[in-house]
Amino acid sequence: MIGRRLIAAWTAWGALGAAWPARAQRNRSDPNPDASIEIEQVRVGVLAVGASVGGGRLHFRGEEYRFSVRGIEFGSVGVSSLSARGEVFGLRRLEDFPGRYTEQVVPRQRAEGQSGPETRWLRNPAGVELRLRTERAGGQFRINDAGVTIELR
Template structure:
Protein backbone atom coordinates (compact mmCIF):
# COMPACT_ATOMS: atom_id res chain seq x y z
CA UNK A 1 0.00 0.00 0.00
CA UNK A 2 2.78 2.40 0.90
CA UNK A 3 4.57 1.73 -2.40
CA UNK A 4 1.41 2.56 -4.34
CA UNK A 5 1.04 5.86 -2.46
CA UNK A 6 4.63 6.83 -3.26
CA UNK A 7 4.20 5.97 -6.94
CA UNK A 8 0.99 8.00 -7.08
CA UNK A 9 2.71 11.02 -5.48
CA UNK A 10 5.67 10.77 -7.88
CA UNK A 11 3.31 10.44 -10.87
CA UNK A 12 1.30 13.50 -9.83
CA UNK A 13 4.49 15.51 -9.29
CA UNK A 14 5.88 14.58 -12.70
CA UNK A 15 2.57 15.42 -14.38
CA UNK A 16 2.74 18.84 -12.74
CA UNK A 17 6.34 19.41 -13.91
CA UNK A 18 5.60 18.30 -17.48
CA UNK A 19 2.58 20.58 -17.72
CA UNK A 20 4.50 23.67 -16.53
CA UNK A 21 5.07 25.03 -20.05
CA UNK A 22 1.35 24.65 -20.75
CA UNK A 23 0.33 26.92 -17.85
CA UNK A 24 3.35 29.24 -17.96
CA UNK A 25 2.19 31.18 -21.02
CA UNK A 26 -1.24 32.19 -19.67
CA UNK A 27 0.41 33.38 -16.46
CA UNK A 28 3.36 35.17 -18.11
CA UNK A 29 1.55 36.39 -21.22
CA UNK A 30 2.45 35.82 -24.86
CA UNK A 31 6.07 35.28 -25.90
CA UNK A 32 7.30 38.52 -27.48
CA UNK A 33 11.03 37.81 -27.96
CA UNK A 34 13.81 35.29 -27.37
CA UNK A 35 17.25 35.49 -25.78
CA UNK A 36 20.41 33.43 -25.91
CA UNK A 37 23.52 34.18 -23.90
CA UNK A 38 26.59 32.72 -22.27
CA UNK A 39 27.50 33.56 -18.70
CA UNK A 40 29.87 32.68 -15.90
CA UNK A 41 29.24 32.79 -12.15
CA UNK A 42 31.78 32.80 -9.33
CA UNK A 43 30.70 32.70 -5.69
CA UNK A 44 32.05 32.42 -2.19
CA UNK A 45 29.05 33.38 -0.05
CA UNK A 46 28.31 36.33 -2.30
CA UNK A 47 28.44 35.70 -6.02
CA UNK A 48 29.01 37.57 -9.25
CA UNK A 49 27.64 36.69 -12.70
CA UNK A 50 28.73 38.16 -16.03
CA UNK A 51 28.17 37.40 -19.71
CA UNK A 52 26.85 38.50 -23.08
CA UNK A 53 24.09 37.51 -25.45
CA UNK A 54 21.59 38.38 -28.13
CA UNK A 55 17.93 39.40 -27.90
CA UNK A 56 15.80 38.57 -30.95
CA UNK A 57 12.85 40.98 -31.07
CA UNK A 58 10.75 42.21 -33.97
CA UNK A 59 12.89 40.39 -36.54
CA UNK A 60 16.07 42.14 -35.37
CA UNK A 61 18.93 41.05 -33.15
CA UNK A 62 20.18 43.21 -30.29
CA UNK A 63 23.45 42.33 -28.54
CA UNK A 64 23.56 42.83 -24.78
CA UNK A 65 25.71 42.21 -21.75
CA UNK A 66 24.60 40.94 -18.36
CA UNK A 67 26.23 41.34 -14.95
CA UNK A 68 25.02 41.07 -11.40
CA UNK A 69 25.22 39.60 -7.93
CA UNK A 70 23.69 36.84 -5.86
CA UNK A 71 23.82 35.73 -2.25
CA UNK A 72 24.22 32.33 -0.57
CA UNK A 73 26.26 30.62 -3.30
CA UNK A 74 29.57 28.76 -3.46
CA UNK A 75 31.61 27.69 -6.50
CA UNK A 76 32.12 28.49 -10.18
CA UNK A 77 30.07 27.57 -13.25
CA UNK A 78 29.61 28.73 -16.80
CA UNK A 79 27.20 27.88 -19.55
CA UNK A 80 24.65 28.77 -22.15
CA UNK A 81 21.13 30.02 -21.53
CA UNK A 82 18.19 30.17 -23.88
CA UNK A 83 14.93 31.79 -22.98
CA UNK A 84 11.60 33.26 -23.86
CA UNK A 85 10.79 36.92 -23.18
CA UNK A 86 7.29 37.92 -22.12
CA UNK A 87 5.55 41.31 -21.99
CA UNK A 88 8.20 43.20 -24.00
CA UNK A 89 6.27 46.00 -25.72
CA UNK A 90 9.21 48.18 -26.85
CA UNK A 91 12.96 47.65 -27.01
CA UNK A 92 13.53 50.39 -24.41
CA UNK A 93 11.85 48.18 -21.77
CA UNK A 94 14.39 45.34 -22.14
CA UNK A 95 17.52 46.79 -20.48
CA UNK A 96 17.48 47.27 -16.74
CA UNK A 97 17.69 45.42 -13.46
CA UNK A 98 16.11 41.98 -13.27
CA UNK A 99 15.32 40.15 -10.03
CA UNK A 100 15.15 36.39 -9.70
CA UNK A 101 15.03 33.70 -7.07
CA UNK A 102 17.13 30.95 -8.51
CA UNK A 103 18.87 27.76 -7.57
CA UNK A 104 21.75 25.81 -9.03
CA UNK A 105 23.42 22.53 -8.17
CA UNK A 106 26.14 21.90 -10.76
CA UNK A 107 28.78 19.23 -10.34
CA UNK A 108 30.46 18.68 -13.68
CA UNK A 109 27.39 19.28 -15.84
CA UNK A 110 23.98 20.49 -14.81
CA UNK A 111 20.78 22.12 -15.97
CA UNK A 112 18.70 24.76 -14.29
CA UNK A 113 16.00 27.25 -14.99
CA UNK A 114 14.96 30.61 -13.68
CA UNK A 115 12.35 33.30 -14.08
CA UNK A 116 13.43 36.94 -13.99
CA UNK A 117 11.45 40.18 -14.02
CA UNK A 118 12.41 43.84 -14.30
CA UNK A 119 10.65 47.02 -13.13
CA UNK A 120 8.92 47.43 -16.53
CA UNK A 121 7.19 44.06 -16.17
CA UNK A 122 9.38 42.30 -18.76
CA UNK A 123 9.83 38.65 -17.77
CA UNK A 124 12.44 36.18 -18.98
CA UNK A 125 12.10 32.42 -18.49
CA UNK A 126 15.49 30.72 -18.92
CA UNK A 127 16.63 27.16 -19.49
CA UNK A 128 20.32 26.87 -18.65
CA UNK A 129 22.98 24.26 -19.35
CA UNK A 130 25.95 24.72 -16.96
CA UNK A 131 29.38 23.18 -16.34
CA UNK A 132 31.60 23.54 -13.28
CA UNK A 133 30.93 23.16 -9.59
CA UNK A 134 28.51 25.53 -7.90
CA UNK A 135 25.76 25.37 -5.31
CA UNK A 136 23.34 28.30 -5.07
CA UNK A 137 19.88 28.96 -3.70
CA UNK A 138 19.54 32.66 -3.59
CA UNK A 139 18.02 35.88 -4.79
CA UNK A 140 19.83 37.30 -7.80
CA UNK A 141 19.98 40.80 -9.22
CA UNK A 142 21.16 41.01 -12.83
CA UNK A 143 21.56 44.13 -14.93
CA UNK A 144 21.13 43.89 -18.69
CA UNK A 145 22.63 46.59 -20.89
CA UNK A 146 22.07 46.79 -24.64
CA UNK A 147 25.22 47.15 -26.72
CA UNK A 148 25.56 49.03 -29.97
CA UNK A 149 25.09 46.65 -32.91
CA UNK A 150 28.29 45.74 -34.71
CA UNK A 151 28.07 47.28 -38.14
CA UNK A 152 29.55 45.60 -41.18
CA UNK A 153 32.55 47.46 -42.58
CA UNK A 154 31.68 49.69 -45.50
CA UNK A 155 32.87 48.41 -48.86
CA UNK A 156 35.07 50.86 -50.71
CA UNK A 157 33.31 52.58 -53.59
CA UNK A 158 34.48 51.63 -57.05
CA UNK A 159 36.33 54.39 -58.89
CA UNK A 160 34.08 56.33 -61.25
CA UNK A 161 34.55 55.73 -64.95
CA UNK A 162 36.05 58.78 -66.57
CA UNK A 163 35.13 57.94 -70.13
CA UNK A 164 38.66 58.76 -71.44
CA UNK A 165 40.61 56.08 -73.28
Protein backbone atom coordinates (compact mmCIF):
# COMPACT_ATOMS: atom_id res chain seq x y z
CA MET A 1 0.00 0.00 0.00
CA ILE A 2 2.73 2.47 0.96
CA GLY A 3 4.76 1.38 -2.09
CA ARG A 4 1.86 2.24 -4.45
CA ARG A 5 1.42 5.66 -2.86
CA LEU A 6 5.15 6.32 -3.13
CA ILE A 7 5.15 5.34 -6.83
CA ALA A 8 2.10 7.55 -7.47
CA ALA A 9 3.75 10.48 -5.70
CA TRP A 10 6.98 10.08 -7.70
CA THR A 11 4.98 9.83 -10.95
CA ALA A 12 3.11 13.05 -10.12
CA TRP A 13 6.38 14.83 -9.27
CA GLY A 14 7.88 13.63 -12.55
CA ALA A 15 4.95 14.94 -14.59
CA LEU A 16 5.06 18.28 -12.76
CA GLY A 17 8.83 18.51 -13.22
CA ALA A 18 8.55 17.86 -16.96
CA ALA A 19 5.97 20.62 -17.40
CA TRP A 20 7.73 23.18 -15.18
CA PRO A 21 10.47 24.38 -17.63
CA ALA A 22 7.94 25.19 -20.36
CA ARG A 23 5.76 27.10 -17.92
CA ALA A 24 8.72 28.99 -16.45
CA GLN A 25 9.98 29.87 -19.92
CA ARG A 26 6.67 31.51 -20.85
CA ASN A 27 6.15 33.07 -17.41
CA ARG A 28 2.58 33.97 -18.38
CA SER A 29 -0.73 32.14 -18.57
CA ASP A 30 -1.37 32.91 -22.27
CA PRO A 31 1.44 32.56 -24.86
CA ASN A 32 -0.55 34.47 -27.51
CA PRO A 33 0.06 38.23 -27.70
CA ASP A 34 -2.84 40.59 -27.05
CA ALA A 35 -1.33 43.45 -29.06
CA SER A 36 1.77 44.59 -30.92
CA ILE A 37 4.00 47.55 -30.23
CA GLU A 38 6.47 49.77 -32.11
CA ILE A 39 8.85 52.33 -30.59
CA GLU A 40 11.00 54.86 -32.46
CA GLN A 41 13.35 57.17 -30.53
CA VAL A 42 16.05 59.58 -31.68
CA ARG A 43 18.55 61.16 -29.31
CA VAL A 44 20.78 64.10 -30.10
CA GLY A 45 23.49 64.68 -27.51
CA VAL A 46 26.68 66.57 -26.88
CA LEU A 47 28.67 65.29 -23.89
CA ALA A 48 26.23 64.88 -20.98
CA VAL A 49 23.49 67.08 -22.47
CA GLY A 50 20.97 65.53 -24.82
CA ALA A 51 17.36 65.34 -25.85
CA SER A 52 15.24 62.41 -26.98
CA VAL A 53 12.35 62.67 -29.40
CA GLY A 54 9.96 59.92 -30.34
CA GLY A 55 7.36 57.60 -29.01
CA GLY A 56 5.44 54.59 -30.13
CA ARG A 57 2.32 52.96 -31.42
CA LEU A 58 0.25 50.25 -29.78
CA HIS A 59 -1.90 48.08 -32.06
CA PHE A 60 -4.72 46.72 -29.88
CA ARG A 61 -8.06 45.23 -30.98
CA GLY A 62 -7.89 46.72 -34.46
CA GLU A 63 -7.04 50.25 -33.29
CA GLU A 64 -3.77 52.18 -33.17
CA TYR A 65 -2.90 54.19 -30.05
CA ARG A 66 0.07 56.58 -29.84
CA PHE A 67 2.15 56.88 -26.69
CA SER A 68 5.25 58.58 -25.33
CA VAL A 69 8.14 56.78 -23.64
CA ARG A 70 10.52 58.05 -20.94
CA GLY A 71 13.41 56.14 -19.41
CA ILE A 72 15.19 54.75 -22.46
CA GLU A 73 18.81 55.84 -22.46
CA PHE A 74 21.09 55.49 -25.44
CA GLY A 75 24.02 57.35 -26.92
CA SER A 76 25.61 60.36 -25.29
CA VAL A 77 27.40 62.06 -28.16
CA GLY A 78 26.08 62.73 -31.64
CA VAL A 79 22.87 61.26 -33.00
CA SER A 80 21.57 57.86 -31.90
CA SER A 81 18.41 56.06 -32.87
CA LEU A 82 16.46 53.18 -31.42
CA SER A 83 13.79 51.09 -33.07
CA ALA A 84 11.90 48.43 -31.13
CA ARG A 85 9.12 46.09 -32.20
CA GLY A 86 7.37 43.46 -30.20
CA GLU A 87 4.37 41.87 -28.61
CA VAL A 88 2.20 42.80 -25.64
CA PHE A 89 0.92 40.12 -23.27
CA GLY A 90 -1.64 40.32 -20.47
CA LEU A 91 -3.36 43.42 -21.90
CA ARG A 92 -7.10 43.06 -21.31
CA ARG A 93 -8.04 46.76 -21.08
CA LEU A 94 -6.39 49.78 -22.67
CA GLU A 95 -6.26 51.44 -19.23
CA ASP A 96 -3.76 48.78 -18.09
CA PHE A 97 -1.16 49.74 -20.75
CA PRO A 98 0.24 53.07 -19.45
CA GLY A 99 2.55 53.11 -16.44
CA ARG A 100 6.04 52.24 -15.29
CA TYR A 101 7.63 49.14 -16.80
CA THR A 102 10.68 47.46 -15.32
CA GLU A 103 13.00 45.01 -17.00
CA GLN A 104 12.33 41.38 -16.07
CA VAL A 105 15.52 39.69 -17.28
CA VAL A 106 18.96 41.26 -17.40
CA PRO A 107 20.09 41.19 -21.04
CA ARG A 108 23.18 39.24 -22.03
CA GLN A 109 26.22 41.51 -22.29
CA ARG A 110 27.37 42.13 -25.85
CA ALA A 111 30.94 41.87 -27.04
CA GLU A 112 32.62 45.08 -28.20
CA GLY A 113 31.36 46.01 -31.68
CA GLN A 114 28.65 43.31 -31.72
CA SER A 115 25.39 44.40 -33.33
CA GLY A 116 21.97 42.98 -34.13
CA PRO A 117 18.68 42.80 -32.30
CA GLU A 118 18.34 42.37 -28.54
CA THR A 119 15.23 41.01 -26.84
CA ARG A 120 14.02 42.76 -23.69
CA TRP A 121 11.15 41.79 -21.37
CA LEU A 122 9.38 44.60 -19.47
CA ARG A 123 6.43 44.37 -17.06
CA ASN A 124 4.17 46.93 -15.36
CA PRO A 125 2.26 46.62 -12.04
CA ALA A 126 -0.99 45.77 -13.93
CA GLY A 127 0.69 42.60 -15.22
CA VAL A 128 1.15 43.80 -18.81
CA GLU A 129 4.34 42.40 -20.34
CA LEU A 130 6.25 43.71 -23.35
CA ARG A 131 8.61 41.56 -25.39
CA LEU A 132 10.72 44.04 -27.35
CA ARG A 133 13.28 43.30 -30.03
CA THR A 134 15.49 46.35 -30.35
CA GLU A 135 17.74 47.70 -33.08
CA ARG A 136 19.98 50.66 -32.42
CA ALA A 137 22.35 52.83 -34.40
CA GLY A 138 25.04 54.98 -32.81
CA GLY A 139 25.62 54.42 -29.12
CA GLN A 140 24.63 52.12 -26.33
CA PHE A 141 21.04 51.32 -25.34
CA ARG A 142 19.82 50.63 -21.83
CA ILE A 143 16.69 50.81 -19.73
CA ASN A 144 16.83 53.42 -16.97
CA ASP A 145 17.32 51.81 -13.54
CA ALA A 146 13.94 53.24 -12.46
CA GLY A 147 12.25 51.64 -15.49
CA VAL A 148 10.41 52.99 -18.51
CA THR A 149 7.29 55.15 -18.25
CA ILE A 150 4.67 54.89 -20.99
CA GLU A 151 1.90 57.48 -21.33
CA LEU A 152 -0.91 57.39 -23.89
CA ARG A 153 -1.22 60.58 -25.94
